[in-house]
């Protein structure tokens with residue numbers, strides 16, 4: 001019985017088009033090559049590494065709200081031993097994880113007085129330097145900020161540019177998305193902001 005695996009329906013795998021797209025009997029349409037695809041084609045899958053970073057901080061009045069190294073106008077900020085920049089912490093952890101390095105809590109412990117009120121941008125810069133020492137540089141970074149408020153749509157581009165500058169990437173290689181939690185849990189109830197980040201790294205040379 002003809003099925004998905006029949007000769008007429010079989011589709012070729014292509015790193016540029018994904019598994020099965022487009023069908024081999026249809027003309028291919030050019031589209032921009034994504035950063036991860038370029039890394040795959042240039043370095044091979046074995047040399048591209050991916051890391052995941054997540055973080056959550058409690059909101060409280062009387063603090064500036066820092067997200068991605070940008071101060072966002074809001075009546076609350078994020079509590080933390082450092083400046084509480086939940087997004088930069090997740091970016092830092094994703095980058096460190098991709099390189100197989102110790103995580104942000106191990107490198108910059110919140111029990112160490114030297115990191116009290118620390119500028120999270122500097123922690124990320126240090127992580128980029130450690131990545132370079134380990135032989136890697138960022139290839140692209142994809143971020144999700146989980147926040148019920150404030151609305152971040154007007155700030156996403158500025159935040160992406162800030163992160164790109166910190167990790168020395170073109171801005172188009174950093175993506176920032178914002179999600180609400182539909183009123184559910186600490187984020188949905190407006191008590192916290194969280195971040196989820198995936199970072200890909202490639203050999204520095």
Ligand SMILES: [Zn+2]
Nearest residue numbers: 055085086089
């Ligand atoms: Zn944090």
